[in-house]
Amino acid sequence: MKLKFAAVLLLLLPFLLPAQDVLRGAVKIELMPIYGAYMDDEYPLEKDTAYRRALQEAALFFSAQIYGWSFHYDIGERARGIEEAFDLTPLGEILWGDPGLSVTNAHFENRDFRFTSHQLADVLTVWFDYRPTPPQARRLEMWKKGSIRTAQAMGYGPLGGPADNSGWLEIKKHTLEDSARAAVRAMLQGSEKNRPKQAAGFISLQTFPSYWMDAGRWATQARFRVEVTEIIPFSAY
Numbered sequence: 001m002k003l004k005f006a007a008v009l010l011l012l013l014p015f016l017l018p019a020q021d022v023l024r025g026a027v028k029i030e031l032m033p034i035y036g037a038y039m040d041d042e043y044p045l046e047k048d049t050a051y052r053r054a055l056q057e058a059a060l061f062f063s064a065q066i067y068g069w070s071f072h073y074d075i076g077e078r079a080r081g082i083e084e085a086f087d088l089t090p091l092g093e094i095l096w097g098d099p100g101l102s103v104t105n106a107h108f109e110n111r112d113f114r115f116t117s118h119q120l121a122d123v124l125t126v127w128f129d130y131r132p133t134p135p136q137a138r139r140l141e142m143w144k145k146g147s148i149r150t151a152q153a154m155g156y157g158p159l160g161g162p163a164d165n166s167g168w169l170e171i172k173k174h175t176l177e178d179s180a181r182a183a184v185r186a187m188l189q190g191s192e193k194n195r196p197k198q199a200a201g202f203i204s205l206q207t208f209p210s211y212w213m214d215a216g217r218w219a220t221q222a223r224f225r226v227e228v229t230e231i232i233p234f235s236a237y
Contacts, residue, residue: 021137023130024104025061025208027054031108031122033168047124051106054126056169059094059101061208062130064176066139067092068204068225073184075196082197086181091202092139100131143204143225150206151187152223155179159218171218176209179222187226194233201228 032044042049069088076084094101105127132140155178161171180203188199209222 021132021140023062023065023132023140024128025058026125026127027057027061027208028211029054029057029124029126031124044122050124051126053168054106054124054128055101055103056096057172058126058128058130059096059098060169060173061205062101062128063090063092063094064205065207066094066132066136066204068143068202069180070202071180071184071200073181073199075185075188075198077195086177086184088177088180088203094130098130100133100136102129102131103127104129146227148225148227149187150223151183151226152221153179153182153186154219154221155182156214156220157218159213159216172211172220175211175218175220176205176222179209179220180224183222183224184226184228187228188231192231196231197234198230198232199228200230201226203227 029045029050031050045053067090069090071089072087074082074085076082103126107125109123109125155175157171157175157178159171160166162174163170166174184199184201184203188196203224203226206223206225209220211218211220213219
């Protein structure tokens, strides 16, 4: 009888345990990308290249959701000749081929409403799921507790990226990092009566960001979870 009960318990165990959260997000890949004054190395992108880029971008965003970054922020002040500097250090990474990452839907589209079957599609939209492991699920729970706050901000970056030889992913990472800087800055402005000299803490991406081109530069809007662990006022110097 005990053996039968144990066998039934094993069968029911997946239903008795709490359901594991599944992360979801969509990535849009330009099939005819133009960065700055030059075209991408491959133009237009082949379908296989576009799918590969979508997977890389999704892995970046899921990594930022689960692991996040530590940050150190020199707020800067022009009147005192102090430059602004925002440094992010990734706390973990989801690697290529991670079994938790899967595609749930993908389609090609054209943003021009006059699109016909004779025109080439110019955007690939891919929806992804990520099933975190138990340790990753615990990290996600940590981003929802304690002194964690949410902040939303826009970030900007040059179409050519932070350096002349920046790749497409580096360009998007740079713009996302500027959005994180803006989110931390806005949070400090809302909580600190006097502008601090430095701040440090942790930040993670809450949802997938959105990208677009604005006045000759990349723009992104993103929502973050932020924990400020240290604030250093100017009076300390």
